[in-house]
Amino acid sequence: MIRRRATRALLGISLALVLSVVAGCSPPSTPAVPSIPAPPTVDEWSWTTTGFSLSTDADAPYSDRAPADVHGRDLDDTGLAIYYERNSADVRADHPVVYAQYGISALMEYESSGDPLWLDRAARQAEQLVAMRMERGEGWWYPYSFDWTYEDRTLTAPWWSGMAQGQALSLFTRLAQTTGEEQWATAADHTWASFQQEPSATEPWSTFIDDDHLWFEEYAGDQHPLMVLNGQIFAIFGLYDYWNFTQDQEVARYIDGGATTVLNIMQQIRKPGEISYYCVQDDFCARERWQDKKYHVIHSWQLNTLARLTGDAAFGEWADQLEADWKPSE
Template sequence: METRSEAMARPPLGTYAKTSYTPRPLDWESLPYNSSTLNGYDQDVPRDASGVRMYLLDGVLYDHPVAQAQDALMALSDYHLSGEARYLNRAVLDAQRLIDRRVLSDGAWYYPYPFDFLLHGDSREVMRAPWFSGMAQGQALSLFTRLHQVTGEQRWLAAAHATFASFRNAPVEGLPSVVDVDAAGYLWLEEYPRWPMSTSDRALNGHVFAVFGLYDYQRLTGDQTALDLWNGALAHTRWYLDHGFRSPQYISHYCLAHPWVLSAKYHEIHWNQMLLLHAGTGDAAWSRSADLLRADYPPPAVGGTVKFAAGSHTGYKFSASGEITASKTIDLNAPSSAPADLRQRIKGRDIMLRITAGGLAGYWVPENYPRTGLAGIKLSLTYPLPRTVMIPAGTWSAYQFDSAGTPTASRTITPDRTTSAPFSTSATINGRWHILVTAGSLAGYWLPAQGLTLL
């Protein structure tokens, strides 16, 4: 049953910085949350007797707005791929549960969390039930928008309109509030709002997930306020990514209120979100941000064969804080190799390779092309849209490689002035970053990216 919060007219949200993007149309497969493969029906997650996604806490099942919205979005993706009605039925069940539990405040629907939550596991930072989340509002907005697109049913459009209204409502003490304009004039879509709003968590991932909801709604309706909010949320993301969230050469901050909270999982979510913003805006600056975040702390679960040049090589062991606790040096009279199971940025240090056999087994060695590097093409990333590389005057060679990283062909260009070429993909090959050129004399060849400007 619908619950009403205290009725009152809220003040205007206020002015905020905005970018000037026009949302790009995306096909279904390119939208956030959608997959090219089935997520599957029989997932090992808590559900109630009706099949609605739930959250298990201390042996009790609770409704969880984000979990329910995400479950439904995955089911819609699977329905699009398979055409099986059971996936659509699951999405409808989750969506209806959100609606059934809604709280109405100043014309907007909000989706409450019915349990207390220890933010970052800290007993001093308790979100008291019922609490609300901008991330939940944004993902519910994506869900209702897409359900309307898939089914044509007006009830889902009405739910989208009512959910969107929550992003227009200025924060008021004691009322559901998920948006805020900070003292610097930037718009926050707050995942973990507190009062006063300036004391909120200020998480990045939840803000951007809410941005995706505004994108979906604006593309469906053409609403000018939705466009303004979307551009306002993007101005925030651009500024605070560079002036708060990014931690050069290490894991990005989960939130601004607790800068000690670092998560490799959410760091990867952050750079993937930047790629999705490139797709939605057409601005390659978001993919450049993704490149920076990936270079700061690459996905560590990458192993293979490390190639060593002849000469001295020193391996290290580190404490959790990045302090050296042991070292060992070996001398090689000829090129050699050894297996590694991790490629990881050590805090305050270079990207390191953890050796698992041979004279440096158990030690980390610095990645340092051409002296040390993982053989082959690693961490390949195809961007959502073509990008451009600016190539200065000079001599530049590009290569094709086999699976072991051995060059199989090469081409060299010698432009007498700066030239450009499109590229689609980047990867680390034999310990050096490359881009895959897609047109011109280097089409189909991997070009080392050092000394180039990637747009």
């Protein structure tokens, strides 16, 4: 039987945080970048919840939409999904989301076909995630080893992502369920531990509290959080898979907090009659550059999935509103 570990204690060290801003790249019209969230003390490590009743019988995240095209993705001769750095045709890099998404999708292919090739490919991605990990206490983190620029800001490597942590958690948990192998249960346990770690200026982080709401930041590093909707929900999907596997009520509390945050920001995400916003960072995200058709569709799909997992119709109602605002055929 696969071991289920108890929830790790939260770190209580209060760290002074600093912000590294790329010098000379902010135009006069761009507001100053605020600081990285300050870490709370243990007594303050709480957030708003709703009391969602999670379903163990709901169709799992991604059951209606595989996150990657396993038949169209290039692999190297070891079976590892290939990713090239943006704006480069020959500089290869580790991309934790690429590995996790391919692995989840390959495992789904295995479950539908029974072909062990797909199980091997799923395990290959998981092996690479474990090999590239950075450790912070009990937490395992899957870093981005290349800089990432958006608008006038640059995240300098290494940086981290709640989305990557969540999708890696889904992959490890599902491999543990499918194979019964302890190595994947161990990887899942350590990945879950990463969600419980506070913001830091010197160590990996993605979880933070903003206005009593729980966030899993998709772009966590030396820039202020973008507060990205799709990354938040992908992190929740990973936590849900792990909760469904372990029945750990502390994991359920994180899911409740993260999903409550989603409902709290939907007024900012939705732009009536138009494409929804990608993120909600104040004075930065509410502009046309952050309205993306692809992510508008993803938002609707994710919200419908949350409605299924939590049993709360409010998520489906928001999905319906987004679909009414804009459809791909328009």
